[in-house]
Amino acid sequence: MSLLQLQSIRSFYGQIEALHDISLHVQQGEIVTLIGSNGAGKSTTLKAICGQVKTTGTILFEGNEIQSQPPHTIAELGIAHVPEGRRIFPGLTVKENLEMGAFQVKDKKQITERMERVFQYFPRVKERLSQKGGTMSGGEQQMLAIGRGLMMNPKILLLDEPSMGLAPVVVEQIFEIIQKLNQSGMTILLVEQNAYQALQIADRGYVIQTGSIALQDHADVLLGNEQIREAYLA
Amino acid sequence: MQEILSTLPQVLLDGLTLGAIYAVVALGYTMVYGILELINFAHGEIFMAGAFIGTALLFTFVDIGLALNWLTLILVLLLASLLTGVLGVGIERIAYRPLRKAPKLIPLISAVGISFILQDLVRFIAEYKTGNYIVTGQTVFENKIAIPAFSIGGYDVHASAIKSNTLVVIGIAVLIMIVLDIFVNRTKWGIAMRAVAQDRDTAALMGINVNKVIALTFFIGSAIGGATGVLYAQQYATINPFIGFILGLKAFTAAVLGGIGNIRGAMFGGLLIGLLEVFAAANLGILTGGALGAEYKDVFAFIILILVLIFKPAGLFGQAVKEKV
Numbered sequence: 001m002s003l004l005q006l007q008s009i010r011s012f013y014g015q016i017e018a019l020h021d022i023s024l025h026v027q028q029g030e031i032v033t034l035i036g037s038n039g040a041g042k043s044t045t046l047k048a049i050c051g052q053v054k055t056t057g058t059i060l061f062e063g064n065e066i067q068s069q070p071p072h073t074i075a076e077l078g079i080a081h082v083p084e085g086r087r088i089f090p091g092l093t094v095k096e097n098l099e100m101g102a103f104q105v106k107d108k109k110q111i112t113e114r115m116e117r118v119f120q121y122f123p124r125v126k127e128r129l130s131q132k133g134g135t136m137s138g139g140e141q142q143m144l145a146i147g148r149g150l151m152m153n154p155k156i157l158l159l160d161e162p163s164m165g166l167a168p169v170v171v172e173q174i175f176e177i178i179q180k181l182n183q184s185g186m187t188i189l190l191v192e193q194n195a196y197q198a199l200q201i202a203d204r205g206y207v208i209q210t211g212s213i214a215l216q217d218h219a220d221v222l223l224g225n226e227q228i229r230e231a232y233l234a
Numbered sequence: 235m236q237e238i239l240s241t242l243p244q245v246l247l248d249g250l251t252l253g254a255i256y257a258v259v260a261l262g263y264t265m266v267y268g269i270l271e272l273i274n275f276a277h278g279e280i281f282m283a284g285a286f287i288g289t290a291l292l293f294t295f296v297d298i299g300l301a302l303n304w305l306t307l308i309l310v311l312l313l314a315s316l317l318t319g320v321l322g323v324g325i326e327r328i329a330y331r332p333l334r335k336a337p338k339l340i341p342l343i344s345a346v347g348i349s350f351i352l353q354d355l356v357r358f359i360a361e362y363k364t365g366n367y368i369v370t371g372q373t374v375f376e377n378k379i380a381i382p383a384f385s386i387g388g389y390d391v392h393a394s395a396i397k398s399n400t401l402v403v404i405g406i407a408v409l410i411m412i413v414l415d416i417f418v419n420r421t422k423w424g425i426a427m428r429a430v431a432q433d434r435d436t437a438a439l440m441g442i443n444v445n446k447v448i449a450l451t452f453f454i455g456s457a458i459g460g461a462t463g464v465l466y467a468q469q470y471a472t473i474n475p476f477i478g479f480i481l482g483l484k485a486f487t488a489a490v491l492g493g494i495g496n497i498r499g500a501m502f503g504g505l506l507i508g509l510l511e512v513f514a515a516a517n518l519g520i521l522t523g524g525a526l527g528a529e530y531k532d533v534f535a536f537i538i539l540i541l542v543l544i545f546k547p548a549g550l551f552g553q554a555v556k557e558k559v
Binding site: 050052070071075087089090096101103104 | 442444
């Protein structure tokens with residue numbers, strides 16, 4: 001059984017159908033990447049999983065249907081979505097941002113433990129605890145956004161364009177951390193425009209084109225695919 | 235100068251009292267605006283409803299033979315807060331939530347509609363029960379505290395008398411503001427409230443039930459607005475179903491002056507408008523050589539507002555957080 005499975009998903013913004021018939025699955029412990037050009041429907045797919053867009057079809061998480069649940073319930077089930085553009089709460093301090101990730105947790109000790117774990121991955125975040133989220137650099141905000149997602153202690157981490165707008169050296173760091181997270185057991189669904197880097201760390205990949213899955217395969221196969229090379233890796 | 239100074243203690247106390255009332259009502263506007271970007275025009279009427287509920291409760295207490303004292307006042311404040319809080323949550327549920335995705339103007343109209351409904355509902359009930367919609371209620375603290383005349387640096391300061399209720403109003407209003415400030419800045423639900431205000435969709439991704447947070451915001455804003463209504467009725471004794479309109483407008487002005495969406499700004503704006511208004515009422519005649527009388531006090535307060543907004547459009551405390559993407 002897959003941890004997460006999408007069966008024939010169609011999503012709508014008002015009357016406009018943004019996703020037509022998306023099916024994909026993520027196994028426990030995998031990094032799966034969803035690549036494609038701007039506007040192909042990558043982010044919409046993540047939003048569909050999280051209940052943020054009107055969706056038909058079936059979404060199974062740990063075998064249970066979740067497609068009609070509101071976003072906060074889906075989060076509670078163990079799906080952490082680190083949204084596109086990081087979406088840090090700009091007026092909250094770094095610490096408060098992290099605490100919001102653990103909103104469902106009542107036990108203070110547990111919150112502290114989770115925070116310590118986030119600091120292991122992102123020592124820089126620890127130095128900035130009392131700073132307002134909105135005043136940090138893009139890279140730091142991305143680290144905070146992933147850290148905030150980890151505070152939920154999720155079963156799967158959905159990452160939407162974590163490399164967006166960041167300097168190459170920072171992107172390098174972020175991808176290293178994603179790999180480290182995966183090695184420690186975290187299942188990851190990674191949406192990226194930066195297809196080359198995403199495929200290098202992923203187990204499998206899906207190529208999404210105008211709202212449909214055009215291609216799916218092992219990451220190294222996709223990396224060697226001539227069409228993919230031309231379209232996304234040039 | 236002599237004339238202005240001589241009345242200053244009275245002006246300051248009256249100004250603080252009125253300002254404290256504006257400030258707490260302004261909090262309700264600013265909290266709801268912060269979270270929904272909606273100007274809840276019905277908030278003034280929630281304040282008014284609080285005044286009537288409090289008055290009705292005190293009449294009932296007298297009828298059943300309860301003594302009016304500290305304890306009864308606190309009981310009335312708590313009950314009125316609870317009822318107006320529930321009223322606010324109900325209004326949000328019925329009139330605003332179904333329109334949350336509609337253009338911003340639509341819920342605004344809905345809010346104006348709720349205002350009229352509440353005014354007429356209260357007027358109907360008041361007339362039905364007492365025969366008149368203007369009601370003079372029971373006052374819990376009737377005595378006055380005299381402040382003797384004194385002179386400072388050659389200026390004579392007139393004697394003044396304050397109702398002991400003035401201290402009650404200021405004390406409770408300040409207490410409400412302190413507790414709210416702690417709640418919003420230090421507690422989990424308070425932080426969640428700010429998170430929802432800043433980014434509702436992302437807050438939901440964190441597992442925060444956004445509807446619950448919005449309902450909580452309405453509950454708190456309305457409950458403290460209703461409590462202020464009770465205090466108002468205690469201070470000024472006579473109430474009618476339309477007191478919420480102009481008071482709400484001024485409290486809203488206070489919220490804008492402080493920077494709408496900013497809680498400390500609303501507190502400061504309220505106190506400032508209250509002080510300015512009472513100061514103007516007492517001294518406009520003196521300052522303009524009799525050309526303008528006390529009836530221009532509102533003009534004075536609003537001119538200050540306009541001046542502030544020309545130079546600081548975001549309000550005195552309204553600083554946009556620098557965002558980097």
